[in-house]
Amino acid sequence: MDRRRFLQTASAFTVSAAVAGCLGSAGSDDEPSNSQTQSSGVPSIVENRPDGIYIPSHIEGMKMSGTAEQGDYAFGLMYSYAHRFWNVNGDSTTLTEIEDDDAIHLMANVWDPETGTVLPDTGLSVEIYQDDSLVSQETIYPMLSQPMGFHYGANFGLSGDGAYTVRLNVGAMTTRRTGSFQDRFSEPTTADIPFEYSEQERNEISFERFDTEAGTNGAVDPREMEMMPDSRAPSESTLPGRVIGTGMSNDAQFVVTVIESPPAGIDGDGQYIAVSSRTRYNQMVIPAMGIEGTLLRGDETVYDGEFTRTLDPELNYHYGAVVDSVESGDELTLQVTTQPQTARHEGYETAFGGLMGGMNDVTLAVE
Amino acid sequence: MDSFDGNPSRRQILKTAVAIGGASALSACLNNGGSEPIPSGDPAAKPPRQHAWREYIRHDKYDNSQLPKHQILLYVNFDEEGRPSPETRSTLEESLTVLDRGYEWSNEGLLHTIAYSASYFERFDQSLPEQVTLPQPRALSPFESPTFDTQDAVLHLASDRADVVLEAEQALRGERDTANGESVEAQLTDVATIDSRRTGFVGAGLPAERQDAEGIPDSNPVPEDSPLFMGFEAGFKGNQATEDYVTIEEGPFSGGTTMALSNLRQRLDDWYEEQSFDERVMEMFSPGHAENDLVEGIGSNLEDNSGIDEFVDNIEADAETHGRVGHAQKAARANRDAEGNVKLLRRHFESTDDIGSDQSVASLHFPSLQRRVSDFEEVRRAMNGTDLTQVTPAIRQRVNNGILEYIFVRRRGYFLIPPRRHRSVPMPQPESSS
Numbered sequence: 001m002d003r004r005r006f007l008q009t010a011s012a013f014t015v016s017a018a019v020a021g022c023l024g025s026a027g028s029d030d031e032p033s034n035s036q037t038q039s040s041g042v043p044s045i046v047e048n049r050p051d052g053i054y055i056p057s058h059i060e061g062m063k064m065s066g067t068a069e070q071g072d073y074a075f076g077l078m079y080s081y082a083h084r085f086w087n088v089n090g091d092s093t094t095l096t097e098i099e100d101d102d103a104i105h106l107m108a109n110v111w112d113p114e115t116g117t118v119l120p121d122t123g124l125s126v127e128i129y130q131d132d133s134l135v136s137q138e139t140i141y142p143m144l145s146q147p148m149g150f151h152y153g154a155n156f157g158l159s160g161d162g163a164y165t166v167r168l169n170v171g172a173m174t175t176r177r178t179g180s181f182q183d184r185f186s187e188p189t190t191a192d193i194p195f196e197y198s199e200q201e202r203n204e205i206s207f208e209r210f211d212t213e214a215g216t217n218g219a220v221d222p223r224e225m226e227m228m229p230d231s232r233a234p235s236e237s238t239l240p241g242r243v244i245g246t247g248m249s250n251d252a253q254f255v256v257t258v259i260e261s262p263p264a265g266i267d268g269d270g271q272y273i274a275v276s277s278r279t280r281y282n283q284m285v286i287p288a289m290g291i292e293g294t295l296l297r298g299d300e301t302v303y304d305g306e307f308t309r310t311l312d313p314e315l316n317y318h319y320g321a322v323v324d325s326v327e328s329g330d331e332l333t334l335q336v337t338t339q340p341q342t343a344r345h346e347g348y349e350t351a352f353g354g355l356m357g358g359m360n361d362v363t364l365a366v367e
Numbered sequence: 368m369d370s371f372d373g374n375p376s377r378r379q380i381l382k383t384a385v386a387i388g389g390a391s392a393l394s395a396c397l398n399n400g401g402s403e404p405i406p407s408g409d410p411a412a413k414p415p416r417q418h419a420w421r422e423y424i425r426h427d428k429y430d431n432s433q434l435p436k437h438q439i440l441l442y443v444n445f446d447e448e449g450r451p452s453p454e455t456r457s458t459l460e461e462s463l464t465v466l467d468r469g470y471e472w473s474n475e476g477l478l479h480t481i482a483y484s485a486s487y488f489e490r491f492d493q494s495l496p497e498q499v500t501l502p503q504p505r506a507l508s509p510f511e512s513p514t515f516d517t518q519d520a521v522l523h524l525a526s527d528r529a530d531v532v533l534e535a536e537q538a539l540r541g542e543r544d545t546a547n548g549e550s551v552e553a554q555l556t557d558v559a560t561i562d563s564r565r566t567g568f569v570g571a572g573l574p575a576e577r578q579d580a581e582g583i584p585d586s587n588p589v590p591e592d593s594p595l596f597m598g599f600e601a602g603f604k605g606n607q608a609t610e611d612y613v614t615i616e617e618g619p620f621s622g623g624t625t626m627a628l629s630n631l632r633q634r635l636d637d638w639y640e641e642q643s644f645d646e647r648v649m650e651m652f653s654p655g656h657a658e659n660d661l662v663e664g665i666g667s668n669l670e671d672n673s674g675i676d677e678f679v680d681n682i683e684a685d686a687e688t689h690g691r692v693g694h695a696q697k698a699a700r701a702n703r704d705a706e707g708n709v710k711l712l713r714r715h716f717e718s719t720d721d722i723g724s725d726q727s728v729a730s731l732h733f734p735s736l737q738r739r740v741s742d743f744e745e746v747r748r749a750m751n752g753t754d755l756t757q758v759t760p761a762i763r764q765r766v767n768n769g770i771l772e773y774i775f776v777r778r779r780g781y782f783l784i785p786p787r788r789h790r791s792v793p794m795p796q797p798e799s800s801s
């Protein structure tokens with residue numbers, strides 16, 4: 001897509017998930033000097049990982065293949081070395097190892113070209129063609145990684161060096177949408193992105209080991225990406241409404257804001273509580289959780305029920321509920337009933353439920 | 368019966384003959400060790416319904432229908448513009464009568480139907496009678512964008528014998544002078560042009576033999592006895608509508624039915640390599656089927672009913688508890704009428720067609736017969752499970768949501784299968800005087 005145009009629209013809409021600086025690189029050109037290529041082998045998973053976000057043994061760079069805009073959607077396509085990740089299905093988190101014939105890890109980002117909002121929680125499938133011949137097709141999984149935040153990804157085999165076409169098929173969003181998003185993202189769309197692959201070029205992608213920091217609490221910095229917004233959640237100060245508190249559940253941070261009335265598209269009278277969930281450290285949106293909450297006023301239960309997955313142009317992705325009112329002295333308890341149903345790159349597999357389970361309830365006292 | 372299926376070189380030829388087609392494929396089938404005679408037909412002995420197949424094909428010991436092993440679909444456009452002329456009608460009728468004469472109406476002979484699209488009926492000023500609703504095809508899920516098959520008509524040929532479907536096709540194309548000894552006095556291609564030729568197969572052993580197709584992992588996971596690539600049996604008698612049920616009862620097209628005909632690409636890497644058998648059972652049937660060990664192997668032990676009705680009401684609880692829901696479980700929700708009758712008669716078969724290319728890619732041709740196309744649409748929408756993605760984020764648009772992760776709809780067309788008496792370029796109101 002036209003980068004200048006994106007920056008213009010981004011500033012016009014004061015997007016919190018904008019491309020801060022636009023100086024970083026999606027490729028390997030200016031990686032730090034301690035980076036190396038993967039030829040030295042993939043380090044093993046850190047032993048004694050903490051139960052929470054940690055610095056992984058290594059991190060791989062990536063290369064941008066291209067972008068496309070189609071209908072309501074903008075797409076970005078990137079790739080890196082094939083890597084291991086953890087798949088999440090309900091309560092279970094299981095390691096997916098690299099398979100012998102996997103050549104690359106393909107990553108796709110889908111966002112709204114008007115606001116720069118990354119669209120999590122929809123379905124994405126990928127077809128890879130060489131000339132007219134089908135090389136692969138998969139439904140790919142939503143994923144969280146430290147450098148990229150939310151994206152869709154999978155390992156793929158290829159048939160050698162050459163020119164490919166990657167066709168991205170995005171499904172209509174079924175997540176509740178509000179405000180100007182109500183009537184958008186409601187049709188499936190397909191976009192083709194040309195993809196030049198050479199093994200040699202792939203092997204030039206940076207590969208950085210963290211020998212001393214590996215396994216300590218913390219996260220590697222998000223990679224600033226040219227041409228694409230990232231999935232950073234709005235900062236506390238840019239979230240609409242009155243922020244009534246924040247809490248942490250297994251390194252998922254919940255920032256809770258109250259707005260005077262529900263965003264357009266949600267029925268009900270009263271105030272609206274929005275829980276904006278993001279990764280500790282990098283503040284990347286954490287989608288696809290089941291969240292329930294209880295709002296207590298002394299002995300009275302003001303609300304007890306689901307916080308619905310919702311995408312709003314200002315609140316971004318969040319979990320929301322309409323309540324009569326939120327008053328000083330109220331107590332809000334949030335309970336994660338389903339851990340985020342996103343696959344995890346290394347360093348995230350124990351956090352947010354993950355391999356060791358346990359996302360504690362978060363309780364806030366409203367001031 | 369086909370006595371040569373045990374012969375390895377014949378099997379090798381059969382494996383690709385129907386897909387490739389043409390005279391050489393046919394002669395390879397014929398030359399490879401002579402066949403038993405093909406039973407010939409009597410036009411007067413054909414059932415009045417073109418879709419009357421069940422009585423004339425094999426059944427397993429539980430009385431489940433066993434669809435003919437080899438099938439060809441010819442999508443055609445008539446050469447004439449506007450209303451078809453009487454000459455077109457008589458040529459087409461004669462070319463179909465050649466098949467009626469040549470082959471017994473059975474799995475050992477040939478079953479064939481011709482069906483017409485809404486686009487075909489747009490040639491006329493008149494509209495279809497009220498008893499027939501035949502819309503244009505459309506997308507039915509929030510995640511598909513199929514190409515629509517809007518050709519005038521589709522001819523469906525089916526037999527247990529590859530040489531029969533090949534020979535019948537060549538007779539229709541005028542590439543043979545005889546069809547099972549009957550002289551070919553008229554040919555389809557005199558009045559119509561074949562726009563798309565598609566082929567397929569179904570039945571124990573045939574998918575396993577063809578699992579080198581793109582879309583199936585290299586580990587040869589398809590069970591030898593499975594009739595379908597995905598490793599299970601489908602079409603239990605108790606989960607299928609009867610032919611009577613799907614038949615239009617009144618009006619000029621009484622005795623006919625509607626057909627939704629889709630093609631779906633199959634991508635079975637994760638189906639076989641990421642999932643255990645129990646997980647496959649959960650996703651194909653229901654989590655309850657896995658929990659109660661109801662399915663052994665390809666599921667023949669289910670006898671004549673998948674038993675899905677018992678698990679339909681549990682679906683939301685299953686989604687919450689197991690983070691997965693079943694394909695049959697979702698579809699069955701919309702597949703019963705108020706009296707509990709099954710609404711769709713599915714006759715799907717496997718393929719290695721990759722429509723638009725010569726590549727061999729696992730796919731499925733999915734003809735579904737029903738009285739009203741809207742019945743199909745409702746069942747297909749129920750199969751999307753969109754409501755279940757709201758119940759828990761563990762059920763995603765395609766993932767953990769039945770078999771949607773592995774199937775990709777590429778084509779869809781809707782057709783009217785008229786009764787035999789109106790099978791040749793029917794008018795929209797064939798029994799009215801105009």
Ligand code: HEM
Binds near residue numbers: 597600651699700702
């Ligand atoms: C590769 C694709 C497919 C495969 C392998 C497949 C396989 C199966 C199997 C094994 C069953 C359970 C046994 C039975 O009742 O027949 C089933 C049931 C069913 N399937 Fe599919 N199917 C596929 C696609 C579809 C599609 C596209 C539809 C569209 C409407 C569909 C509709 C149904 C229905 C209505 C049932 C029966 C549920 C009931 O008992 O009412 N299937 N399928």
